Amino acid sequence: MSRRRHSDSYDEGQDHKRRRTSEATDIEDSLESLICNVGEKSKSSLESNLEGLAGVLEADLPNYKNKILRILCSVARLLPEKLTVYTTLVGLLNARNYNFGGEFVEAMIRQLKETLKNNLYNEAVYLVRFLSDLVNCHVIAAPSMVAMFENFVSVMQEEDVPQVRSDWFVYVVLSCLPWVGKELYEKKDVEMDRLLSQIEGYLKRRVKTHLPMLQVWTAEKPHPQEEYLDCLWAQIQKLKKDRWQERHILRPYIAFDSVLCEALQHNLPPFTPPGHMPNAQYPMPRIIFRMFDYTDAPEGPVMPGSHSVERYVIEENLHCIMKTHWKERRTCAAQLLSYPGKNKIPLNYHIVEVIFGELFQLPSPPHIDVMYTSLLIELCKLQPGSLPQVLAQATEMLYMRLDTMNTTCIDRLINWFSHHLSNFQFRWSWDDWADCLTLDLEKPKPKFVKEVLEKSMRLSYHQRIVEIVPPTFAALIPADPIFVYKYETENASLLPGYPISIIVCNAIKNRASNEEILTILKDVPNPNQDDDDGYEGESFNPLKVDVFLQTLLHLAAKSFSHSFSALGKFHEILKNLTDSDEGKLHILKVVYQAWKNHPQMIAVLVDKMIRTQIVDCAAVANWLFSQDMAHEFTRLYIWEILHSTIRKMNKHVQKIQTELEEAKDKLEKQQNKRVQPRDSGDEEDMEKNSEDEEVQLEEQIEKLQEKVESAQSEQKNLFLVIFQRFIMLLTEHLVRCETGSVNVSTPWYKNCVERLQQIFLMHHVIIQQYMGTLENLLFTAELDHHILAVYQQFCALQL
Known part of the structure; x- marks a missing residue:
């Protein structure tokens, strides 16, 4: 019709192509958003949302099948708290499109192999659990799921493999049974009995030497410190006794049973667990943390018993919510408080117990310590009426059990509690803890209070700490963090280094060069040297270090940055004074003597000295374990320095x-590159280069x-x-x-x-x-x- 220049039509083609690409991206983003947010903040029921979403996805399968597969595989791995929502969605899609169901199962098996290969064992647990729940949605045939479990359990027979490998495969099977145990028992009861019998035999012969190292408390009362597999086994045994009936798993697929039971099912391809590799990093064993039972939450719904499977399911889901949202404290707190079925359980008690369980997990919590602090603060803001009371009750319980609490967990409790107090004007009923004042200061309770006040001072200032506790706590209040300059004390003029300290002080104030200061220090008498030695300079001179470093730190005592700057400026002199092991030990001793009232300053100065190679790591370790530091050995800051x-x-x-x-x-x-053929004339030059x-x-x-x-x-x-x-x-x-x-x-x-x-x-x-x-x-x-x-x-x- 109307004629156009060729270039115009080409440009329009490009625009059209760009528009098409942009539209495709928008649709893909929209699909991702729809899938990830299904069931959240909706006025409609979850079932109608799922039915609507299944219809949308089915319509988009011809054009966006791969994208939909990728998203569904990702949510199975990354959003385990919504497991049954997504298995129902996959079930509805499978009922409408059998081929898609088959492709999804194959994609999940590929993903499972990949996660195991990459040592992503937690994510692998979620994938297997997802596959097992697909049995309830009539996507996967029960016999093939049992066959997979049998293959997993066969790992127990392997020789010369670490126990943690067999543990993991046993845990995967047991952790799926709350979701799928009933269905599998109805279809394959003989095989399931055999499977559980094999697991029981394995659990009886397991070595548990590691147990004392992972326990939060050394006492068995009021709550036994159960190993995670033993606890889960007890829960599964009780579930079996209760005929696999549980009441806390959300099962939206039940509403669609008439549709789903008509669908054709898929068999899982034979899955052989990958062999043990020397570089495999299996999850470490864990202890199940218990702080509350039904007697601690007297009002409202009853807390499920320690060995009820409901307790496992609730805790597992709360852990999953935290794992998904831990980077966004507000979202995480809101998701925890809107837990499905929250009216049937004392939710606040469960949340507080799970958070402390993660915080005290050994060897390390799943997330950084400060995440738990900020999450608890956020929860207190969202539930100001009830959650702070539960948290105060938990804190009181932890304080009462300090005598048998693991020292590493006490460290974390100190850090959490001091940080928490700093966000609430340091308000606490300190008089309730007055019992610690009659105890030896080395006992856990007074030591805990003293360390909490020490940490609180880092987040505030000395006078504020003096004001927040009753006068009776005076013995536990940290010292005023002032610098102790030995050459300004009452009898300083009698000290052997006193005259030189004045000269060094003036030299530093007058911006003397390093060479000039070293010349001044040459005149310092050496207390380590015999009078008739005849040669000055060979042996280490502690007085030189004393005079110079005490004076330097005194002049720079105003702040951390002044001290850092001083160490940097006189780095050459300090290296000169510490060119021996004795010198390195002595410089650390001087830092302690000068700043013994300010543990934080000691920690940052030691850190700086390691970074600038004034002292080495072994010297720091030797100093911390030396007789000079024996009276500080149980202080928290000593161990912070060592771990740092x-x-x-x-x-x-x-x-x-x-x-x-x-x-x-x-x-x-x-x-x-060199062996690849080239056709350039500059070949020889390139070869030489x-x-x-x-x-x-x-x-x-x-x-x-x-x-x-x-x-x-x-x-x-x-x-x-x-x-x-x-x-x-x-x-x-x-x-x-x-x-x-x-x-x-x-x-x-x-x-x-x-x-x-x-x-x-x-x-x-x-x-x-x-x-x-x-x-x-x-x-x-x-x-x-x-x-x-x-x-x-x-x-x-x-x-």
Whole structure:
């Protein structure tokens, strides 16, 4: 009709293409939103929403099948709290389109293999559970699900594999049974009985040496510290006894039974569990945390019993909600409080117990500690009438049970409680805890209160802490965090370094150079040197370090940044003064003496000194375990410094290893490039440049290899120092008690043993690399069984 230039029609074609692409993207985004948000904030019933969504998706299958498959596979893995909603949706789609149902099952099996290959075991649990619930929706035939479970359970017969591998496959099977047990028993009762009988046999012969290392409390009362598989097994046994009837799983597919039962079912393809690989990282065993039972929540709905499957289902769903929404505290809190079926249970008690259960999980919580603090604050804001009361009740219970609580969990409780108080004007009924004032200060209760006030001061200031507690708590209030300058004390003029300290002080104020200050320090007499030694300068001079560092820190005491700046400016002098192991130890001793009233300042200055290589990690470990620090040994900040030091060492090794791997990859790419055919005239020049680059890379790799070996040697040495010091301290204590016929289990002993466990747990991945060395040099058969037991518990974690 009307004529157009060729270019015009081409442009229009491009616009049309762009518009089509844009429309497709919009539809795909819309599909994702519809699927992810189904059942949320809707005036219609969940069933009508699902029916409507199934119709929309069926209509879009011809054009967007792959996208729909991908989204549904993702939600099965990433939104486990809505498991039955999505299995119902897949069931409705399968009833309408049998081929799609088959493709979905195949895609799920592919995804399951991928998650296992990538060590994503938690996500794999959700995928298997999803597949098992598809049996209820008539998508998967029950016999093929039982066959998959039988294959999983066969892993128990494997030889020379770690127990944690068999544990995981047993856990997967048991954790699916609350959802699908009834259906499978109706169809395959003989096979299911055989399966459960095999599992029971396995659970009876399982080794549980690891148990004491993971317990939150050492006491068995009021709540036993059950191992996760034992607890789940008891719950499944009770469920079986109750004829597989449970009342807390939302099952929207029941409303569509007449439609779903007409659908054709799929058989799962034979699934063989992937073999054990040396680099596999199976989940560690866990303890089931219990704080409340039905007597603690007297009003309202009754809390399900510890061994009822409802307790497992509720806790599992709350964990899933937290896993999905942990990065958004407001959304997470709102989702927890709108838990389906919340009117049938004391929800606030369940939520508080699950949050503390995660916070106290050993070796580490699933998420960063501050997430739990911010989540509890948000929950208190959303439920101001009831949740703060439950939280206060929980805090009181935790305080009452401090005597038997694991030291690592007490650390986390201190950090949480002080942070929580800082968000509520530090309001607390301190008089209720006055019982701690009559106890020895080394006992857990007064120590807990003292550490809480210490941490609260970091989030506030000293005078505020003095004001928030009753005067009777004076003995537990932290010291005023002031600098102690020994050359300004009452009898300072009698100290041997006093005259030089004045000269050094003036020199620093007058911006003297490093050389000038070193010249001044040459005149400092050496208390370590014999008068007739004849040669000054060979032996380490502690007074030099004392005079210079005390004076420098005194002048920079105004703030953290002033102190950092001072260490940076006089780095050269400090390195000069600490060129020996004695020097490094002494510089740390001086920092402590000057800032002993301010633990946070000590921690940040030690951190800075490690970063700037004024001291090394082994020196910090030796200092913390030294006699000078014995009176501070059970203080929380000491262990924060030690763990921070270990993490720095580990990061240093990791960084060099990464650099080495990158250099090796670069060299490999370079070599591959060189062997590829070229048709350029500059071939010879390129060849020469390539060879030169390869030579440089090989030299770089050699140097990095040496650095890695040196760093690993340093890392191994750090752990050897730490464990050796622990063994010495504990052995001395045990010998003392035996000689004096005194009870071994003092508060100090409990603290020390649990700190040793903490080192093993927090750094288990690294320590496992050096097991052979530790066994040959330190944890030998001759060691006292009290100490050796800790090492054996650690080994059992990855049996």
